[in-house]
Amino acid sequence: MDTEELRRQARALTDRAGITDLMDRCLLSLDEGGFDEEWARAFHTEDVTAEMPIGTVHGRAALPAHVRRGTALFDRTVHLGTDAVVEVDGDRATVRGAQLNTHVLADGSGGVFLSAGHADTALVRTADGRRISASALRVVWTQGPPPRLPDDFAPALAARHGAGGAG
Numbered sequence: 001m002d003t004e005e006l007r008r009q010a011r012a013l014t015d016r017a018g019i020t021d022l023m024d025r026c027l028l029s030l031d032e033g034g035f036d037e038e039w040a041r042a043f044h045t046e047d048v049t050a051e052m053p054i055g056t057v058h059g060r061a062a063l064p065a066h067v068r069r070g071t072a073l074f075d076r077t078v079h080l081g082t083d084a085v086v087e088v089d090g091d092r093a094t095v096r097g098a099q100l101n102t103h104v105l106a107d108g109s110g111g112v113f114l115s116a117g118h119a120d121t122a123l124v125r126t127a128d129g130r131r132i133s134a135s136a137l138r139v140v141w142t143q144g145p146p147p148r149l150p151d152d153f154a155p156a157l158a159a160r161h162g163a164g165g166a167g
Contacts, residue, residue: 012088015088015093015130016086016088018129018130019086019088019093019095019123019130020084020086022043022123022129022130022131022132023081023084023095023097023121024081025042025043026043026132027079027080027081027099028079029043030067030071030077030079031076031077031078031079033071035063035064035065035067035068035071036064037060037061037064039064040060040061040063040064041060041128043131043132044060044063044131044132044133045060045124045126045131045132045133046059046060046061047059047060047133048060048063048131048132048133048134048135049133049134049135050063050066050132050134050135050136051135051136051137051138052066052067052070052137053070053115053137053139054066054069054070054153069153072106073103073105073106073147073148073149074103074104074105074106074113074147075104075105075106076103076104077101077102077103077104078101078102079099079100079101079102080099080100080101080102081097081098081099081119082097082098082099082100083097083098084096084097085097090125091124091125092122092123092124092125093122093123093124093130094120094121094122094123095119095120095121095123096118096119096120096121097118097119098116098117098118098119099116099117099118099119099137100114100115100116101114101115101116102114103115103147105145105147106147107147107148109145111144111145112144113142113143113144113145113146113147114142114143114144115139115141115142115143116139116140116141116142117137117138117139117140117141118137118138118140119135119136119137119138120135120136120138121134121135121136122134122135
């Protein structure tokens with residue numbers, strides 16, 4: 001194996017390790033809170049699009065408030081990601097993985113709401129390192145009582161799930 005091939009392989013391994021680290025830290029951050037501009041900048045591009053069960057948001061500036069509003073539905077959460085398949089193509093990359101989320105409802109009932117699905121993420125290399133440019137969590141199944149959504153939470157969600165539910 002020549003030196004150039006070793007450099008190429010080292011770069012590929014370094015890229016994959018950096019992407020995996022970013023994805024793991026982002027998922028863990030969902031359980032830690034602190035959704036502010038610094039948090040958004042650490043993980044996302046300025047023009048990010050994020051599709052979540054609580055709705056879709058466009059732009060890094062809008063992301064923290066959207067995530068805070070969704071996580072306020074729960075007292076505690078644990079988000080687990082696994083089976084990540086990372087594909088790197090130069091400055092762009094994609095990650096597809098499974099996600100299992102456990103939520104303790106904030107309504108005082110002590111109810112636990114589980115959801116599981118597939119997370120698809122696009123990343124780009126920026127001057128600050130890799131950042132998420134698009135993400136989509138597609139829930140495949142849920143178990144337990146869903147959180148009660150405020151009437152104004154997300155009109156599209158209320159219509160899809162009936163009054164007050166979040167599937």
